[in-house]
Amino acid sequence: MEYEAIVTGAGPAGILTATKIAEEGHNVLLLEEHKRIGEPDHCAGLLSSSGLGSLKLKPPDEVIQNTVAGARIHAPSGHSIFIERGRREAFVIDRRKFDSWLAERASDQGVKIVTNSKVIAVTHSKKGAQTVKTSHESLQSRVVVIAEGVRSVLSKSVGFPTISKRSRLPAYQYELKGVDIEEDLVEMFYGRRLAPGFFAWIVPLGEGRARVGLASRSRSKIRLESALHHHPIISKRLKNAEKVRGMGGTVIVGQPKTKISADGLAIVGDTAGMVKATTGGGVIIGGLTARIAGETINEALQEDETSRKMLSRYDKRCKSMYYRELQTMYLAQKAFTSLTDKGLDSVVQDANDLGLLNIIRREGDMDLQGQVIRKLIANPRTFLLGLKAVRYINPFL
Ligand SMILES: Cc1cc2nc3c(=O)[nH]c(=O)nc-3n(C[C@H](O)[C@H](O)[C@H](O)COP(=O)(O)OP(=O)(O)OC[C@H]3O[C@@H](n4cnc5c(N)ncnc54)[C@H](O)[C@@H]3O)c2cc1C
Incomplete structure (x- = not known):
């Protein structure tokens, strides 16, 4: 042999x-x-x-393009939550x-x-x-x-x-220069009209550059182009930006x-x-x-x-x-993306108001999120949030 x-x-x-x-x-x-x-x-x-x-x-310096401290998660209404976990929470690599x-x-x-x-x-x-x-x-x-x-x-x-067809989402992303963003913050944008089944993102690369992408159930490149020009926050961030290159792929959910x-x-x-x-x-x-x-x-x-x-x-x-971690993340993603835009707004606002973000900040782990999701579910304040959000589950899913 x-x-x-x-x-x-x-x-x-x-x-x-x-x-x-x-x-x-x-x-x-x-x-x-x-x-x-x-x-x-x-x-x-x-x-x-x-x-x-x-x-x-320990990737060498030439592999690392940037370090980020946290993420801002935007609801369709423009409300957002900010999860910061430290200056070197994550690396952005080439x-x-x-x-x-x-x-x-x-x-x-x-x-x-x-x-x-x-x-x-x-x-x-x-x-x-x-x-x-x-x-x-x-x-x-x-x-x-x-x-x-x-x-x-x-x-x-x-x-x-x-991998089933339903679990494979088309994605498209641009690298841009001349963007107006916070250099140490990833941004995620949710919304059923913006990106059904997933979200759009801005990942800062430093020196006014970023990867801006979107994955969704269909037509991700068209949706991304539309977001670059018409989304109230994304288009503002990219007003003076110039595309460097574009790339497509498939995200697994x-x-x-x-x-x-x-x-x-x-x-x-x-x-x-x-x-x-x-x-x-x-x-x-x-x-x-x-x-x-x-x-x-x-x-x-x-x-x-x-x-x-x-x-x-x-x-x-x-x-x-x-597997328990991965399955919990899968169920959480399913629940989140089954909400209408109103539901997403309600969850984001309530998570802020009910103080649930402290649990995420304290216990969150970027890779093994199952544990913090289970902690959140066990919290009585989440029950209230869930009760409110359940009205907004899309009946056609
Ligand atoms: C738009 C987008 C953004 C993403 N962002 C992130 C992120 O920020 N962080 C993160 O952790 N993950 C991210 N991912 C997911 C990540 O890219 C994948 O999970 C990861 O690349 C999987 O690694 P892999 O080795 O399994 O497969 P791959 O990286 O896809 O590697 C498979 C390799 O096999 C080769 N190959 C395929 N078929 C054959 C064949 N028949 N013969 C020989 N070679 C073959 C391919 O050419 C390729 O090099 C993203 C994915 C997408 C689409």
């Missing part, structure tokens, strides 16, 4: 899985279809400093540079990386040898990790559940997959649905769970047993550590 493990897809989840496997001295190949790692990018680049710390990652820095680390660890190499098929065998076919060669390994992102073509071909391993196979990152449904952020949670995949594969290779029975330890560990 040429390799002990082959990882298909060099996004953060694939790279971190491969790095973990190589750390134990295993022979691992990482295949990426594009010529350059990290390109094309589509990410807003917002990563919590605590999440990077949990991943033991995903092209971040991914290629991760790949350099992986390579230093012994991962063999081949770019310009699209995997066109994975052939699954229970007997212990998996085959990966690219356009120019056929390779064999004990374990194959599918880290193809949101696309799920290869994972579907070997029997993993796909769903639940993690119930099955993420099979005989000789595992799926990681977006492919496995490891994304926070509240924000679509998947780099940190995808990375944390990818490392669990890597650790489990190392155990399987050491014990010379790569069956589903062995690899399902990856499923069990992710479920016990993260």
Whole structure:
């Protein structure tokens, strides 16, 4: 067998899985279809400093574009809440540079990386040898990790559940210069007319630059263009701005997959649905769970047993550590986006008036939001807020 493990897809989840496997001295190949790692990018680049710390990652200065202290959340009426949690709560990173820095680390660890190499098929065998076919060669390994992102073509071909159409939201984003914003604050704009099912965002990059984007159930690019010109706050912020570049992508707003391993196979990152449904952020949670995949594969290779029975330890560990959090975030996102604009206004105003923001400021965690959501639900003042908001649930959902 040429390799002990082959990882298909060099996004953060694939790279971190491969790095973990190589750390134990295993022979691992990482295949990426594009010529350059990290390109094309589509990410807003917002990563919590605590999440990077949990991943033991310290990106160099050239990867970090800005640091932010908190977020302002705007309701359709113009009311907003401000959640500030400290000067270096989150980093804004350049995903092209971040991914290629991760790949350099992986390579230093012994991962063999081949770019310009699209995997066109994975052939699954229970007997212990998996085959990966690219356009120019056929390779064999004990374990194959599918880290193809949101696309799920290869994972579907070997029997993993796909990400449902309802959970995949089209997104579009511009990088602009000459914007008039607070440089250390992310802004999120909610509203059923503005961005049904999700929200629009402004992520500051420093020096009057920003990523401004929108994801929604449909026509996200058109909705974004309209917001740039007509939204009362966004258009004001961007009055003198100039577009530098535009990029499209798909945000996942769903639940993690119930099955993420099979005989000789595992799926990681977006492919496995490891994304926070509240924000679509998947780099940190995808990375944390990818490392669990890597650790489990190392155990399987050491014990010379790569069956589903062995690899399902990856499923069990992710479920016990993260699924409750991810599912709570999913339900909270569902509840929030099922409100009409009046309902959103009412929740934002009441959260301010009832003092619920203090709980978020005190207990909030950018990555694992389930805990604070459960705390909020248990608070009697939230019951009042919920009772008022329930009148505004959209009956057509
Ligand atoms: C508009 C937008 C904004 C976002 N903002 C944030 C944010 O601020 N913070 C955050 O944490 N997350 C954000 N996300 C989500 C984040 O980008 C993803 O969760 C993350 O990139 C998932 O990493 P991954 O490694 O699973 O997949 P990806 O990063 O998508 O990597 C998959 C890789 O696999 C390669 N590949 C696919 N198929 C094949 C094949 N057949 N053969 C070889 N290679 C293949 C692809 O080229 C790609 O390089 C955003 C997403 C979008 C769309």
